Amino acid sequence: SDVIESDLIVIWGANPANNQPVFMKYLYEARCRGARVVVINPYLEPGLERYWVPSSAESAMFGTRMCDLHVPVRPGGDVAFADAALKRLIERGGVDPKFIDEHTENWDQLVAHLESLPMADLLADAGLTEQQLDAFVDEYERADAAILLWSMGITQHRHAGEGVRGIVNLALAKGNVGRNGAGLMPLRGHSGVQGGAEMGAYASALPGGLEPNDVNAALLAERWGFDVPAHAGLTAAEVPEAAERGELDFLWMSGGNFLDVLPDPLRVEAAMERIPLRVHQDIVVSSQMLVPGDDVILLPVHTRYEQEGGGTETTTERRIVFSPEIPRQLGEARSEWRVFADVAARVRPDLGAKFTWSDNQALRQEIARVVPLYAGIETLAETGDQVQWGGRHLCADGVFPTESGRGAFSVNNLPSLELAEGEFTVATRRGKQFNSMILGEVDPMTGAVRDSIYIDAADAAAAGFGEGDRVTLRSDTGSYTGQLKFARLPGRSLQVHWPEGNVLIPAGPQHREGPSKVPDYNAVVTIAPAIAD
Numbered sequence: 001s002d003v004i005e006s007d008l009i010v011i012w013g014a015n016p017a018n019n020q021p022v023f024m025k026y027l028y029e030a031r032c033r034g035a036r037v038v039v040i041n042p043y044l045e046p047g048l049e050r051y052w053v054p055s056s057a058e059s060a061m062f063g064t065r066m067c068d069l070h071v072p073v074r075p076g077g078d079v080a081f082a083d084a085a086l087k088r089l090i091e092r093g094g095v096d097p098k099f100i101d102e103h104t105e106n107w108d109q110l111v112a113h114l115e116s117l118p119m120a121d122l123l124a125d126a127g128l129t130e131q132q133l134d135a136f137v138d139e140y141e142r143a144d145a146a147i148l149l150w151s152m153g154i155t156q157h158r159h160a161g162e163g164v165r166g167i168v169n170l171a172l173a174k175g176n177v178g179r180n181g182a183g184l185m186p187l188r189g190h191s192g193v194q195g196g197a198e199m200g201a202y203a204s205a206l207p208g209g210l211e212p213n214d215v216n217a218a219l220l221a222e223r224w225g226f227d228v229p230a231h232a233g234l235t236a237a238e239v240p241e242a243a244e245r246g247e248l249d250f251l252w253m254s255g256g257n258f259l260d261v262l263p264d265p266l267r268v269e270a271a272m273e274r275i276p277l278r279v280h281q282d283i284v285v286s287s288q289m290l291v292p293g294d295d296v297i298l299l300p301v302h303t304r305y306e307q308e309g310g311g312t313e314t315t316t317e318r319r320i321v322f323s324p325e326i327p328r329q330l331g332e333a334r335s336e337w338r339v340f341a342d343v344a345a346r347v348r349p350d351l352g353a354k355f356t357w358s359d360n361q362a363l364r365q366e367i368a369r370v371v372p373l374y375a376g377i378e379t380l381a382e383t384g385d386q387v388q389w390g391g392r393h394l395c396a397d398g399v400f401p402t403e404s405g406r407g408a409f410s411v412n413n414l415p416s417l418e419l420a421e422g423e424f425t426v427a428t429r430r431g432k433q434f435n436s437m438i439l440g441e442v443d444p445m446t447g448a449v450r451d452s453i454y455i456d457a458a459d460a461a462a463a464g465f466g467e468g469d470r471v472t473l474r475s476d477t478g479s480y481t482g483q484l485k486f487a488r489l490p491g492r493s494l495q496v497h498w499p500e501g502n503v504l505i506p507a508g509p510q511h512r513e514g515p516s517k518v519p520d521y522n523a524v525v526t527i528a529p530a531i532a533d
Contacts, residue, residue: 001392002317004029005181008143012040012167013078013153014187017047017066018445019430020151023187028053028064038139040071040081041153042427042490043454047445071136074127074490075425075522076417079159082166083412084122084133085140086173087114094141099175103398106409110169113411125417127490145181146174152430155186156521158415160513165410172407178395188316192304195314198373203233203517208371223370226351235517237262237507240271252279254301254336259288263505263519264477281339300333307335309359312380319388322380325360337363419492419524426473428498428505428521429454451482454495460484463527470530475523478503481530494525 003009003026016023027037028051039048044067051066053059073081089095090111100107123130140146148171154163168184176182188194200207206228210216217230234242240258242248244267251272262268272278272291280289281299289298303326304311310324341355357363361381368378376387400407419425442449453471465471465484472481473494480496480503489495496504504523505511511520 002181002183003027003147003185004033004035006030006035006143006145006147007181008036008038008139008146010038010040010140010146010148011048012148012150013155013163014041014149014151015045015048015153015430016151016187017045017051018443020187024051024066025053025055027051027066028056028059031064031066036068036139036143037066038069038071038136039067040073040078040136042072042075042493043429043487043495044070044072045445069135069139071128071132072488072490074125074417075427075493076157076159076415077126077128078154078157078163079166079412080122080125080414081128081133082163082170083114083117083414084119084126084128085137086110086166086169087117087119087122088133088137089141089170089173090114092137092141094137095173096175099398100173103175103400103406104172104409105404105406106411110409110411117414122414125414140170140174145179146171146176147181147183147185148176149185149187151187152521153427155513155516155518158511158513158520159413160518160520161515162410162412162415165412168407169409169412172409175398177407178393178398180393183393185316192313194316194318195312195320198314198371199367203235203238207367208373220370225354226348237512237517237519240268241507243271243275246274248275250277250279251275252281253288254281254340255283257286257288259291260286260499260502262507263502263511263521264507265499265502266478267507281336283333299339300331301336301339302330302333306330306333307337307360309361309363310381311360312364312377317388318390318394319386320374320377320380322382322385324383335360422526423524424459424473424492424494424527426475426494426496426501426504426523426525428501429495430498446485446487448485448497449483450497450500452485452497453480453482454487454489455484456489456491456493457486459489459491460486465527465529471527472530473504473525473527475504475506475525477506477523480504494527 009027009030048067050063052063123133148167150167154160157163171177171184177184198209204212206212206216206220212230212232214230217228220228236258240262258268259265269291272288273293275293277295278293279297279299281301283301283303305323305326306328307325310322312320312322314320341357345352345355364380365378367374373389399405402408453473460466467484467486469484470481471484472479480501482496504525505521506523512518
């Protein structure tokens with residue numbers, strides 16, 4: 001409802017037309033109510049320029065113009081652009097001084113920092129002109145309520161934290177938080193990511209998103225009756241590195257496919273071969289299951305819609321939505337949670353009674369007890385039943401979940417974006433795909449095939465290439481051969497499809513964002529004619 005009620009939706013480093021198509025229905029409804037849409041991205045995705053919404057007869061037939069302004073920021077230039085936009089907004093007096101004074105902190109430090117940055121340098125780093133900057137600030141300044149939305153185009157950089165904080169700075173400066181039609185909206189990928197994270201299904205969190213420390217671990221241990229680790233685990237990117245060092249004897253993977261999703265897949269494959277025992281639990285056979293090993297066990301499991309007692313998913317807007325069970329049995333497949341419970345009971349028979357849930361309803365009751373945010377999940381039983389944790393708005397009335405109760409402005413370091421002569425920045429794009437498992441051979445939005453290499457026509461001409469020419473990209477990690485496809489891109493930037501292009505992406509701690517440890521899915525490459533086979 002906030003998207004529909006907004007005056008301005010800023011889509012930053014995201015391609016919902018391909019990756020979150022359901023969102024486009026709500027963007028269409030917002031457009032019908034008069035909302036403006038700004039897209040900040042190196043490439044203006046065709047689906048964000050014009051989209052055919054199937055639920056609207058008019059749009060399905062004629063299409064709907066979705067974008068009012070495209071800001072073609074260069075890859076990695078988002079931090080500089082966010083700083084430039086806020087600097088210009090301050091110069092114009094376009095911020096909300098009352099909200100800043102009553103509900104935020106660190107404003108003076110940020111203003112002093114921005115004053116020290118020459119606008120010409122910020123624009124050069126962003127790859128934009130002053131006119132392009134002013135066009136965006138015009139849109140943002142006059143909008144009473146704006147939503148700033150971002151996805152992997154922001155988060156999959158070494159400086160991802162700075163990028164997100166730059167967006168947050170812009171929202172706080174105009175009080176676009178915690179009220180109707182306004183807010184900060186990270187777009188997630190898989191429909192199970194949000195709820196999984198909130199249950200603690202990542203390396204640096206316990207259920208409820210609690211920090212893994214002695215206090216929180218003790219609280220869970222008291223509730224469950226067994227010791228709970230008080231330290232962070234390995235992230236997905238760190239697992240192959242640990243295997244490479246010979247530190248893993250056993251790997252149990254529930255879903256996922258390291259071979260397709262992580263940088264430098266050849267290195268990942270070699271690392272996985274070193275793990276003596278691997279268990280892969282999934283609904284489909286994936287390429288990583290075929291990597292040789294001493295012992296590899298495959299466990300077929302139900303989809304979440306086939307689980308006994310139905311299942312839930314948590315949407316981007318924090319709605320916990322119930323889906324009833326689809327009663328069917330395929331071969332030996334079992335519900336994933338039942339596999340975990342049975343193994344746990346056999347490993348620790350003294351605790352077997354703690355893993356005797358009868359169905360998913362019993363698990364939802366357990367979640368409601370352990371994760372207070374999810375209170376109400378135990379009441380969900382019919383199609384469409386849902387609860388929204390935190391209410392309609394987080395940070396309502398300008399009250400933030402911080403020690404001071406205020407939202408904090410951040411001073412961000414600008415990343416180095418220098419390229420040597422003949423070098424390009426290459427970014428990986430998701431193209432037509434579903435949940436990272438089903439990949440289309442042709443992207444219906446762009447007409448590109450799997451091995452297309454997107455390049456601006458001016459860059460291609462300067463390098464002596466034409467559209468359709470086969471070329472090879474080389475990075476310090478690997479090489480990739482494909483055919484050139486012309487696209488409107490900032491100078492010296494390329495795009496290739498993921499996961500094929502992951503062979504170019506370097507791995508290792510120095511190529512990840514610091515706190516989150518998310519890999520940087522961009523690389524520096526050179527381009528040369530492909531050598532005929």
